Amino acid sequence: MKNIPQISEAEFEVMKIIWKYAPINTNEVTEKLTHTTDWSPKTIQTMLKRLVAKNALTYSKESRVFVYTPLISEAEYLRQKRTSFLDRYFHGNMTSMLSSYLEEETLSQKELEELRKLLSDKDH
Template sequence: MKKNLRISDTEWELMRVVWAQSPATAAEIIAMLTARDPTWHPKTARTLLARLVGKKALGYQPQGRAYAYTPLVSEADCVAAASESFVERVFGGSLRPMLVHLVEQQKLTPQELDELRALLAKKSPAAPKPPRKRPAP
């Protein structure tokens, strides 16, 4: 609900690991972070955890002598908010040019392209003027 929630670039990485596995203690989170990116400094991570708690993006319960953190905001909500603000900023709110750009510029594997096609096929069962259509087997 709260869109006043502003998650910065670096904070996103924290959130993603917590979303992936929660609850998680700071040590666990730091371990997961440094696993994929050794440049993470533990202190930095802890500061960010504290900030995310301050922002009400994370909550925590004491677990032993440490804290176990849990997300207070859903990943889906944040992804949606971030996506919206991104298209707004970069593409002026117009989604189509963005998709065109992504499909054109980024490299998608043929497999991913197929998945996308399938997705689109499902998405609009009745296109305005489909060249042809056939009932599913």
């Protein structure tokens, strides 16, 4: 499995923008994140630099702006986080995790039907 860098929650918010809009330049990232966060442009630029240093992003310079592209896919990152969570908290046992959620959470009829369909589809 590819080595996936550890990124913070804030860096993950930056990555979500990159995954959705790549290739995307610094100004576009900043514009999108200043609408949804209270981060300053300097903070966003710092996070972009950190993500490049962690090998989560690469960039090219076009004219006077940096254009960012992810080095890892969102699917790869989420797969690694999902596996890590399952291993860490449920010893890799999917049934234990699902049982825990089902015991603690109230599911709507629609959610139960969706789960049954997912399990039925997986079985065929």
